[in-house]
Amino acid sequence: MSQPWRTPAGGRINRHRELRFTFDGRELTGYEGDTLASALLANGVHLVGRSFKYHRPRGILSAGPEEPNAIVTVRRDAARVTPDLRATEVPLYAGLDAISQNRWPSLGVDVGAINNLLSPFIPAGFYYKTFMWPRGAWRSLYEPKIRAAAGLGRAPEQPDPDTYATRFAHCDVLVVGAGPAGIAAARASAKRGVRVILCDEQPQFGGSLLAEPSASTALIEGQPAEQWLSASLKELASLPEVTLLSRTTAFGYFPHNFVGLSERLTDHLDSVRPGQPRERLWQVRAKEVILATGALERPLVFPGNDRPGILLAGAARTYLNQYGVMPGRRAVLLTACDAAYRAALDLRSAGVEIAAIIDVRERADGALPEAARRAGLTVHSNATVVGTVGSQRVKAIRVARLDGSGAPQGSIERIACDALLMSAGYTPSVHLFSQSRGKLVWNDAQQTFLPGEPAERTHCAGACRGVFGLAAAIEDGRGAAARAGGDVSGSSKMPEPAAGEFGGILGALPQPAGKPVVKAFVDWQNDVTSKDLALAAREGFRSIEHVKRYTTTGMATDQGKTSNLNALAIVAGEIGKRIPEVGLTTFRMPYTPVTFGSFAAYTRGELFDPVRTTPTHEWAVRRGAVFEDVGLWKRARYFPRKDESMHAAVQRECLAVRNGCGMFDASTLGKIEVVGKDAVTFMNRLYINSWSNLAVGRCRYGILLRDDGFIMDDGVVARIAEDRFHVTTTTGGAAAVLGMMEDFLQTEWRDLQVWLTSTSEQWSVIAVQGPKSREVIAGLVEGVDLSNAALAHMGVAHGRICGVPMRLFRVSFTGELGFEINVPADYGQSVWEAIYAAGQAHGITPYGTEAMHVLRAEKGFIIVGQDTDGTVTPHDAGLAWAIGKSKSDFVGKRALERPAMQSIERKQLVGLLTGAPHVVLEEGAQLIASAQHRLGERPIGHVTSSYYSATLGRSIAMAMVRGGRARQGETLYVLADGQPVPVQVTSPVFYDPQGTRLNA
Amino acid sequence: MQRFSGLTLLRRGLSGQRGWQPQWRRAEPKPSYDAIIVGGGGHGLGAAYYLAKEHGLRRIAVVEKGWIGGGNTGRNTTIIRSNYLFDESAALYDHSVKLWETLSQELNYNVMFSQRGVMMLAHTVHDVQVSKRHIYANRANGVDNEWLSPDEARRICPLLKVDDIRFPVMGAAFQARGGTARHDAVAWGFARAADALGVDIIENCEVTGFLRDSNGAVAGIETSRGVIRAPRIGVSAAGHTSVLLRMVDVRMPLESYPLQALVSEPVKPIFPCVVMSNTIHAYISQSDKGEMVIGAGTDAYTSYTQRGGLHISRHALEAICELFPMFRRLRMMRAWGGIVDVTPDRSPIIAKTPVPGLYVNCGWGTGGFKATPGAANLLAWTIAHDDPHPINAPFTIERFRDGELIDEAAAAAVAH
Amino acid sequence: MPNAIATRQGPYVAPSALVRVLPHAARWVLRGDSSVMATAASTLGVPFVERPCQAAAQSDCAALWLGPDERLLIAPADAQSELAARLQTALAGQPHSLVEVSHRQVALEIAGEHAAVLLNSGCPLDLHVSAFPAGMCTRTMFAKTEIVLWRTAEQRFHVEVWRSFAAYLSKYLALAAGELAA
């Protein structure tokens, strides 16, 4: 019979839709609406996983996000493999393929279980005490073994084909948790007409109501609970300003009421439409946040408490009432609170035999225990479980009476059962409240931490602030909504919780003396026992943070949801302190694990970072250009002809510029229009150069320092009008330079009438360089006399090219006669093509950044960021000539006067020539003074730029060398791979030092 | 000190692991000491250990505001490397790596130093130039570092995607001696070893002021647990250094920023080394427990909150998912924040202060963990000799006045 | 007269359901005090509005408040030279900065029931009509690019983006729009 443990009727599953799935290859069936856990239980599968350290057989402990045991891998296809999922959270779909983890060769027979026998020798923190001898064995032997033993599932090894989405959202009230309190809060808020987002991690809204028996007689606002729920949800769904998000976990609470939600969109579907995102990251800014996150049931800590078949009482009730699954046929309830009796009563109604109720409290005389007795159930109060029996499923428990001191005494009774339900009481879920930095306050009456003073506009409602019971939760939800709506009429008072709705115990149940091998687990997944905590305390770990880190309690994938308070109580007991004195570990995001992909969302590949292209990009692509990434830009590096190497292409491109004409897209350079009557004053204060004497229609090479004296940026600056400069910056420096300019203008030099506008992308810049460049463009240009007399080197003119307006700069970064043609960007490609066509007669050759680098190096022009590195002054770079000598101040000037800046031992820019002309030095190679390098002898410089120059028929290099300019003519040695290479120190200008070519 | 070994573990296992002593005593503050270290992180505990071990001081206290190892020691991504550019930095960090290599034996505490290798990716022509400069400079300084082609990088880390990504990998610098260690163990190991040498480790003891003698020299500290006198005091308090030094009217060239890190749920071993990309801001390794440990960036603003923005962790995971697209399905299990103290040149300060008898070790920014034993060792030397060791001599406060910066950040600067 | 006449070609924009490219336009960044802005408004024929983050539009012209002393002026492309001359004349003598940026950026229109939701896939602003009503405009961020966002009607936005970021913006929008279609 399929699903033998399914009840004949009831639950919220869809019994009309049976779903086939597999677990470790075994074919099983469940229903739509099941989780993997409920479906496994319906098939009587209790052994679901193995623990982390001892490989003990483990079952399903809970029915929710706190599950530490039932951790599986789900494989949708070869690439869609997800490890470490909680079976209690995995929605069942047709064809689901689940695999157990951390076992070999199989879940039933696991060799790793030997660790269980070795457990006396591998207590908490054992690895700190051993594996140190011999030293080399750590890396070769011990560590690989430890690592192989660690880890749970296997990470997928194929790229994830799924996509992920994100969305920003804003609301007046964000309600986290759609249980009774959350729904009441959302309804009350929505009634005010404000924007509400209500989210819940479960597929269905209702929270604890979902676990109520369908025939529940509980009333809410006079209606049967079930009716109230559906009416409330219908009302909320009808309101346009209300957003309802199910399968959505609020995982992180960030400053200023910014909350991260993770919505799961497709993991429950049988098949996924291509492009349908798997998850969506909601980034919500809420004016007010209402936390109605409920409470989690605590397990009890007693010997043998980890066998499959032992589960939380509330979980058993959920499986029965929500999923129609019986966790056993003969069950025992072990409890420390009244609320858990409901599980026994409900199971009994469903036909499960309740072999006994063991209540560890001295008396059990509340309404629910009385109801249990009336129903004929046997209640043993003042008793405990001292052991359990069974290997892969609990078979029986061993019960002892407690004596006056609370210790087990007398004879031990064995009670056969196939399920043990347990409850130590409920712990309010204060995770998000604590993440928001709200203060947690110890509550003696409830023996738990409750939300105290909030740090944000946060309001807690219901069980998460210790308000238990249906009526109280509803009232509290409405109260929170009122407070969030600005009602300050003292409604933050906690409603009186219904009697018997809270209570319980913390820490370990009393254990019989002796029996050192029996384990009472506190943290199931990490196999931390009460003895481990005691050992940590003995070894001096007294802060809860230390205990946590030493024993790893609370550090498993459930992050201590079931274990933290018990661990705290045990440690407090061991060191003789009160719980609040021991402290609480900090709650950190995420509440439950969140998929990496949803954080990245759309950000991948070409959307990882913007791909910025210039107006001629499409042309360059057509021409087969090879591109390089420079910042966000794609720049053409070289234009290979077919089968041409980079080296050959660059040589060809360089020679074309030197001998005829080349064209280069310089559009990526930053451009800033500096306008206003004080523009020249501004430029004088900022740049090292003097600008007062720059005539309109002329341009100049400018250098910008940081105020610490080091070169920040450089570029040509043109004076377009008396009160208008066209400033260019490096490609990578554009934003930083504009930012620095704005900073000075807005905060230091507020006396200046100057405005800045970025025009980087307004202009497409086409550099036409080479002795033939004038002839090439002459036929296209109107309104500008291109002759040397009318437009000399560093001249600027306005005119038209190809019928469109142009700013024409006669500048050269190559050392040849050259022009930089600025045209409005949308015309860039068209003008480029026209120039290319016009240049055919002169052998015009497009060239890329690589040839540009070689050409400028031949001339000894630096590239900021390559030949300088943020520690270089104008003097160091040989650019002191650019400093406006008469200026009393400019940015960086004062810093240049510091002692270290004056040292003759500073690195200075020089040229290097190798003895053998074909040897091209490695960029970044280090310089030493003697042919033999002694280890530890510090280098005196490094190669910054190095190329083969086709023009010169030999290699050239630039370098920064200590006291370099005084070393001209010396032989130094370059240290890279292999033997040191002798080089001669020279001037960095290798070509046409007189500049006759660019003045042609 | 109770010796740790496999044998003692076995022996005590037969008697229920009873009989272990506290790893360090819960010391009560004495009225005076020869030296006090303020800050019970790895750096501070280590300094106390080396003061006792190598410089013969016996009466030493470490005072810690909270619990030892609870600051940046326990909040980092445990990366250890020494392939820094400048000679001064390489010497400093390599001093530390050498100490790491024998630290488990030195302390008789397994700090799990795993020399898995640190791979630093180059994505642009500029990155390649910077990487190679590092490699050649490191080698000249005796620090191992080698260039890997993209294929070679993939041979070491097969999951790495080098093509068809926004910034294809053009190669990598690889320091084989780099790796990771178990962060908490470093604090505990130093604490236990220092304690065995008589050092008092005083937790839950917050410094509220400094005592000065008539010459202005430091004479002790005022704490939440009373006055403690000592003629020499070393401050090793990371993000809180500015706050402490303000108590003696010393302003520091420091700013404290939130730094975040996160881990995935644990998976079986899949990631053999450390991979870093400064260009796209990715820092990832796999811990002994199987978690993928991922470093995120600092927030833009100074803060002492030990937490940061969602966009910062998003940014970190964008980069990880770009380089390792199979990890998109892994899940973030836990994230946390620390406070890092950053100097203008991104290099640390281990130096004397303007106040006689007061020494400071700070400014490690995002990279302090790797330096733990080295910084501790040099701080101890500086306190013992009232003068820096040659290795930390360049790392003064005065370098900012004189313009003798050790500008690791600027040296990697991108322009063009 | 040159033998080649250049043609205008905007940057690549990925097609998607809710997004269309708006025609070429003439644009200027105008800086100056409120009298400068008043002069420009009357020259352009748009109302003079001083409210922060407010656009003033009339027929095909608009002046968008971007900062306390900054407006983005938008006009039909074919009116560019004529308007430039008129603005220069009108503003002569008043301290100001007028910089043409017609080609610096490109305009997209995002329209439809889901326009705001689509924008919120990358834009962190509250785009509810009560928080960002029609007529409001601002510079802001969309994922990793800066944009100027102007709501021209309850379900219609005008987005300006620098030309080299247009491909990124439009591809992102196309991807995010895909899931809204479902």
Place this chain on the structure above:
Amino acid sequence: MLLINCPYCGERPEPEFVYGGQAHIARPTDPRACSDQQWADYLYLRDNVKGVHNERWRHTHGCGRFFNALRDTTTDRFLATYEVGHEPPATLKGAHS
């Protein structure tokens, strides 16, 4: 992602802003008159306050304006924002330590 109240545009999300470091650090008007130490203090020394911090932000991707803020660095809560050239609100000045 902080929510920052730009004095010109109102409350806006952090990605629109660029942090500008400690506020009210004026560049010396006569750098030549500064000692090396004074110049280094201007360049590098910062209060790094744990508590109420006086700082600059620029609404770079908004109105472009720099402005000042008072923010508690122990909570990241803003106490006030105000225009450049103004003093912090008098009522909050005492909080600045």
